[in-house]
Amino acid sequence: MMMKQYSVSMEYQPMQNKLEYKNALEEIIICVMINDPEAVVYVAERIRSESLSEGNQSLYNSIVELSLKDVATDLLLVKLIKQFGADRITKLKDRVLVPTLSYLITNDVLMQFKDVAYSFSIEKILQTKAEAIKSDCKGLDTLMDLQSEINELLIAEDNIRIDKSFTDKLPEILSNIENRMSGNEYSLNINSIPSLNIATGGILLSNLITVAGFTGQGKTYFVLNVMLDLAKQGIPVGFISLEQSEQEISDRLIGILGGIPSEKLRNPKRLSKDEMSRITLSNLSKNKLPFYINDRPLTEADxxxxxxxxxxxxxxxxxxxDYLGLIQSRAKFTTRERELTHYSEFLKLTAKELDVAIIVLSQLNRSGKEAPIITNLAESIGLARESDFLFTIYKPIEYGLKTDGRIKFNDSHFILRCEKNRHNKHKKQILLMMKESGEFTELATEYFSEVEDILMVNNSN
Structure with missing residues (x-):
């Protein structure tokens, strides 16, 4: 008797076929693990055995245990048949026509399984809380407990990676070096500001990058340009706005894309026919931009x-x-300095753990109005310590700089200055110009020598 076949993306009714759907995904995962040794560690680092049904947990654990002992595939099959029976193992072995790791990845099987497994876990938690709240008037406490349990569930999901020795990881390490040599998926470059790539070596995953500046000095617009550049390349990016609404951020993005001042988008009645034609759905959706925005208040855990x-x-x-100073926390801190240092350390660890580059915006303190330098960070010097790269951005004309001998500065000019570089010696200053639409373009990378002197004089005054 053949096992029932399911499409990996089969539809299901939440209260009728959800369990059947989950079991089908489990069978597919176990089938691939039995047939493809490379899939075992990959799956084990992403799926907890507790997420599987009770009937499959011991089988899953046995496959992982035997594979870690480097048991050959044929011998693995013999041991599994001896332990769990020939009928069951044979059916599972033939569950998928092409039972390979590539099949799991291509069809996004693990994510589908985690989605449905989470739905069962959340359903159980909610049912328990629903019963408890019937006789409990402390709704806020129950809500906090619910969030705590969900956080614990997510933390457990993060802590399933299998440790390997340096020797065992050598193939992966050498493969990573080869990818770096060939330039494949190692660093992310910004096409619109080439000198930024020289200063950083390209944006590296797991890096923490800080952009600091005094109020009104172009921090948000600059970073939106960077993120939009990456999105245009098809690289997915996320923007967490703790200061401005999603509508305000969207207006700025549309302004940059359509070449329209965002001030006009605040009052669309001021737009001309030509400007309206540039921001039609057909024009703006030509490039599928994987740009995600969140504007809700968030704690560090959120x-x-x-x-x-x-x-x-x-x-x-x-x-x-955007930006560090508006992150919230339920923890108590003795000083604001200690709180912001905690956030800085948290962001660096998060970037490393999730293998995602994080760009954080930071304010300069009042002294930053006199000198836009690293020592005037309002958000804690700990941020400077944790950052892989720290840039300041400012308008030179507002700091008494009139020209570099070639370009007469005006209100549209900005200097992006690399204050800290943990990974190489490039500390370039990049002269940028911002159009009325908010779009940045690079003008030059070599500046006048008196920049340092003027900043020091302003700082001393």
Whole structure:
């Protein structure tokens, strides 16, 4: 008797076929693990055995245990048949026509399984809380407990990676070096600001990049340009706006894309016919931009969950947080300095753990109005310590700089200055010009020598 076949993307009715759908996905996963040794560690690092039905947990654990002992596929099959029976193992072995790791990845089987497994876990938690709240008047406490249980569920999902020795990981390490040599999927480059790539070596996954500036000095617009550049290349990005609404961020993006000042988009009645034609759905949707925006207040735990969700669901590579000082926390801190240092450390660890580049915006303090330098960070010097790259951005004309001998500065000019570079010696200053639409273009990378002197004089005054 043949086992019932299902499409991996089969539709199901939540209360009728959800369990059947989950079991079908389990069978597909176990089938691939039995047939393809390379799939075992890949699956084991992403799926907890507790997520499977009780009938499949022991089988799953046995496959993982035997594979880690380097048991050959044929011998693995013999041992599994001896332990779980020939009929069951034979049916599972033939469950998929092409039982390979590539099949799991191509069809996104693991994500589909995790989705439905989470739905069962959340359903159980909600049912328990629903019963408890019937006789409990402390709704806020119950809500906090619910969030805590969900956080624990997500943390458990993160802590299933299998440790390997350096020798065991050598093939992966050498493969990574080869990819870096060939330039494949290693660094992300910004096409519109080439010198930024020289300064950073390209945006690297797991890096924490800080862009600091005084109020009104172009921080948000600059980062939106960077993120939009990546999205145009098809690289998924996420923007967590803790200061502005999604509508405001969207207006800025549309302004950059359509060459229209965002101020006009705040009052669309001022738009000309030509400007209206540039922001039609057909024009703006020509390029599918994988650009995701969140404008809800978030704690540090919420931020990590959001980044993880974007990474797992949309394959987001770079996330911007605007800005550090508005992150919330339920923890208590003795000083504001200690709180912001905590956030800085958290962002660096999150970037490393999730293998996502994080760009965080930071304010300069009042002294930053006199000198836009690293020591005037309002958000804690700990941020400078944790950052792989730290840039300041400012309008030179507002700091007494009139020209570099070639270009007469005006209000549209900005200097992006690399204050800290952990990975190479490039500390370039990049002269940028911002159009009325908010689009940045690069003008030059070599500046006048008196920049340092003027900044020091302003700082001393």
């Amino acid at each position: 931020i990590k969950q959001k980044i993880k969700y974007w990474r797992d669901r949309f394959h987001v590579k770079v996330v911007c947080i």
